[in-house]
Amino acid sequence: xxxxxxxxxxxxxxxxxxxxxxxxxxxxxxxxxxxxxxxxxxxxxxxxxxxxxxxxxxxxxxxxxxxxxxxxxxxxxxxxxxxxxxxxxxxxxxxxxxxxxxxxxxxxxxxxxxxxxxxxxxxxxxxxxxxxxxxxxxxxxxxxxxxxxxxxxxxxxxxxxxxxxxxxxxxxxxxxxxxxxxx
Numbered sequence: 001x002x003x004x005x006x007x008x009x010x011x012x013x014x015x016x017x018x019x020x021x022x023x024x025x026x027x028x029x030x031x032x033x034x035x036x037x038x039x040x041x042x043x044x045x046x047x048x049x050x051x052x053x054x055x056x057x058x059x060x061x062x063x064x065x066x067x068x069x070x071x072x073x074x075x076x077x078x079x080x081x082x083x084x085x086x087x088x089x090x091x092x093x094x095x096x097x098x099x100x101x102x103x104x105x106x107x108x109x110x111x112x113x114x115x116x117x118x119x120x121x122x123x124x125x126x127x128x129x130x131x132x133x134x135x136x137x138x139x140x141x142x143x144x145x146x147x148x149x150x151x152x153x154x155x156x157x158x159x160x161x162x163x164x165x166x167x168x169x170x171x172x173x174x175x176x177x178x179x180x181x182x183x
Contacts, residue, residue, distance in 0.1 A: 009064030012037070016046045016060060024049060031075055050074060 002008035015027055015037050024038040033050040040047050040057070048071060050056040058074045060067050107113070 005065050005068045009066070009068045012048065012060070012067050013062070013064060019046075030071060033075065035071075 002011060012027070015025070019025055019037065019039060022039040022041055024036045027035045027037055027048075029035055030050065033052055033056075036049040036051060037060075038047055038049055038057075039045070043059075046060045047057040048060055048067065050058065050071065056074055058070050060070070
């Protein structure tokens, strides 16, 4: 039990230093909330976590009084956060009602869409017929060359021919030999 902010802040910093690992560690309670401490590896920072029905992380710094002030500000800010959430919910409800009204309205260009879709289907059918005709006309007539498969030279046969031939003798050349004479 700490009554002084400085002493409570010092104990919070000491708990941060004594953390055995990155897991959440229970410290006690603060203003009706369960107070935990953890290391957030994603943000690379230590955090105090106020828990009730939900968890509320608060970044910790190096100042003893500053950490307690951060906890107080987080708790005092709950009323504003609740008001903001209620306003956002009310806004979403209004957007939902407006969207339901728009969905219930008939599509104004329904007749025009049906006509254009029918015309598109006709054009696609004509294009497919023309494509089928042109592909059959463009196809080359089969000749003897296309009917017989082309033979590829055998790599193994070429290697066998090379091994049967004697390798030419090259004269010895030293790296000191600049004009190409063997010395």
